[in-house]
Amino acid sequence: MLIKTYGSAVFGVNALTITIEVSIGAGTRYHIVGLPDNAIKESLRRIESAIQSAGLKMPRQKIVINLAPADIRKEGSAYDLPIAIGILAASGQLETERITDYFIMGELSLDGGLQPMKGALPIAIQARNAGFKGFILPKDNSREAAIVNDLQVYGLRNLSEVIGLFNGNETHNPVVVNTRDEFFNKVNSYSYDFSDVKGQENIKRALEIAAAGGHNLILIGPPGAGKTMLAKRLPTILPPLSLQEALETTKIHSVAGKLGAADSLMTERPYRCPHHTVSDIALVGGGANPQPGEISLAHNGVLFLDELPEFKRSVLEVMRQPLEDRNVVLSRARITVEYPASFMLIASMNPCPCGFYNHPEKECTCAPGIVQKYLSKISGPLLDRIDLHVEVTPVEFDDLISMADGEKSEAIRMRVIQARAFQSQRFRGNDALHYNAQMNPNMVRRICKIDPAGQALIKKAMERLGLSARAYDRILKVSRTIADIEGSETIQLEHLAEAIHYRSLDRDSWSG
Incomplete structure (x- = not known):
């Protein structure tokens, strides 16, 4: 029987959807394909112990697990949970109706507990953008994922709770975080x-x-x-x-x-x-x-x-x-x-x-x-x-x-x-x-305009201190900021003088 569950891989600060395909058929060996790293290759030992701790049986048949797309390297132990759920569903030990509605991620302990994972927030954002109903993940990561609106986030403690959620034996309320209240209160x-x-x-x-x-x-x-x-x-x-x-x-x-x-x-x-x-x-x-x-x-x-x-x-x-x-x-x-x-x-x-x-x-x-x-x-x-x-x-x-x-x-x-x-x-x-500070040189020339007296002052400073063109731009940016603090529309001579003063390491007195 072929079952699909869904997880995610994080690249940079963004995530993409990963499909975990589990097929059980005649044979006795286990295979994981789709460019898994060592943490994923070792996952079947953790999964077998976690399934037994939950009171269920690991199938003694040929199990082929494919992580698609197969040309992208998958890393980390957070694929334990979606693989375990796929194995249980493919072996008929778990209801399959709602499995495809959720992203499922989390590392399994040998006793079936769910360990914290990395990247819960970008994965939750990807789950919502991809149109999934919810996201099932370890409880320790539930609050960071729950700040994503329009997504049901279930933070669970162990594999047994995940099984109970899908089989309808247990009722769990989604984790709710009021993002705006959380933000403005702190x-x-x-x-x-x-x-x-x-x-x-x-x-x-x-x-x-x-x-x-x-x-x-x-x-x-x-x-x-x-x-x-x-x-x-x-x-x-x-x-x-x-x-x-x-x-x-x-x-x-x-x-x-x-x-x-x-x-x-x-x-x-x-x-x-x-x-x-x-x-x-x-x-x-x-x-x-x-x-x-x-x-x-x-x-x-x-x-x-x-x-x-x-x-x-x-x-x-x-x-x-x-x-x-x-x-x-x-x-x-x-x-x-x-x-x-x-x-x-x-x-x-x-x-x-x-x-x-x-x-x-x-x-x-x-x-x-x-x-x-x-x-x-x-x-x-x-x-x-x-x-x-x-x-x-x-x-x-x-x-x-x-x-x-x-x-x-x-x-x-x-x-x-x-x-x-x-x-x-x-x-x-x-x-x-x-x-x-984010202005580029063209913007500096256009925005940080100075009068002839200011030009004479900065010219004298550059000649005496041996400043570079980049340092010249920095002085103009700082003087523009000083003018902003003072509420001045233009850069005055005193603004430039103060900005030049903040180039201590360019002065001869620091030559040693």
Whole structure:
């Protein structure tokens, strides 16, 4: 007897329908075809034990399982459940009426329990788009799948519950998640606040500019000056995620298996902080079975690289293309996948190995030339892609012991939202552009116009600092953002001067 069940395979952040065909006939051997990986080839041992644990029998006949389309490689253990259901239906131990109405996915334990899977959200979206009535999957993944409207999602604990659902012996209610309520109730939930930061008003100003225009930023200062503390609070002043951005972000984290059982929709902007020993594949994504890397997990949020010169040079260089294109394309012999990677890069570093170069009080103990060698670990092309270079000085003692609260993140966020509103109006009609940092060179020339006095100022700065054409564009973008924060229609001389000030690493005083 031939039975078909339906599942899905995830490629990038999208899914496609996979048909699991099960045929039982004369013979004694089991066969799985359709380019399965080792996890799928091993599935029959798990399935046999799970079926026996459910009180049913594994057929002692020839079983042929085909995963179609057969020219696409299938990976992972989530095909256990649809294969088991197909075997039970083909052997007459399960009612077959409603099987074809559902996507069925999940890994089986030997006792029949259903283990969590990756990619539940994109699979649920594919199930709805393909016209299926519902989606049966492990309970731990049910909430993330249930945010898809017009799809019945059943989160079940074990194989016995799935059998009972199809045979009509058990009644299970679909998991219901009110996406909009879930989103709006948690969208402003943050555990950090800028009011915790004492002093550092100039750094807060730079972070506000970065947030308003989506600019990349690097913090340079001695140990203990507050670089990490400030970076952790940056997401709290970014505009709240839109519902569409929340869905995009949740899809990526679903594919990577980063969502917990209680999670449904991500409502906070991601903040990723990989250790400096991270590999290039872990950062940008990839592997034999391509998975999103840290830059994609930071999509619509912040990627913080602490102690930037300690990262391997090869790791930093692979970020150059994603920083410009805001996506990453992973090409392999059999497959090419694309992951979004529109993130704000925030980096921090000490000014030298000992940490006290240019310190107002402590003396640098590094030998001559060491500072330049330390800074040269970061390539010029990567620094060009960082819009703001900000010096962080130690907090004054009077600021440290002050009992006065600093400005709250909410107040700063309101100014950022207002500046972003100006930019949204400016870029209306262009769905690919949302803030100033995304402008291409042609748009920079058209939108960031400056008067003759401004041209003279930036010309003098470029000649003295030896700035590149890319750095010139970055200065114009940042000055446009500063003008947006001030509510100015045009870029004024003071806006340009402040933007030029945020190019610390281009100055001669940092040559070592």
